[in-house]
Amino acid sequence: MEDISIQSIISNYGLYLGTYVICLISGFVPVINAEIYLVIISATLTKSSFIPVLFLATMGQMTAKAVFYFSGMGIIKLSFRRYESKIDAVMVKMQKWKSKIDLLIFLSAFTGFPPFYIIPIVAGIIPHNFLRFFISGFIGRLLRFGLLMLFPPFFKQLFT
16 A cells, blocks of 8 residues: 655655645545644744745645535536535525625635535535635635644744
C-alpha cells in the first residue's frame, strides 16, 4: 500500500504543491482536516513561505468547493443523497438571507457554521453568482486559515 501521509505528500510534491493537494483533498473529505495540517506546518514556516502557503491552502479548499458548487448546478454529477436533509435546511436559511447570501457564505467559510461543506452545493442549486460565491468563500477561508497559522509562530516566539 502506498504511503499517503502528510510527510510523504510534502516530500513528493514539495511544501507549496503539497499544501494545495492536502487542502484540496480536505475540501472533499472532511475527516482530512486542513486546519490541523496548517497549524502543524505553520510552526516550521519561514516568513517568506507564510503567504504562499496560506494562499495555496485557500485555493485548494476553494477548488474543492467550486466542484461542489458546479455539482449543485448539475454541471458535475456527484451524489449528496446522504446530505439531503442538511441541504434542505441550508436552502431554507439561504432563502431567509436572500439579500445577504454573500455574508452567509463568508460566515460559513470563516466559522464553519452553517457547514461550508453544504453551502457551495446550495449556492449552486439556487444558483448564486459563482464569482461572488468564490470571492466570499475565499476571503472567509483565507482569514480562517491565516488566523490559525498565526498561533504556532506566535507561541514559538514567546518561548524562544
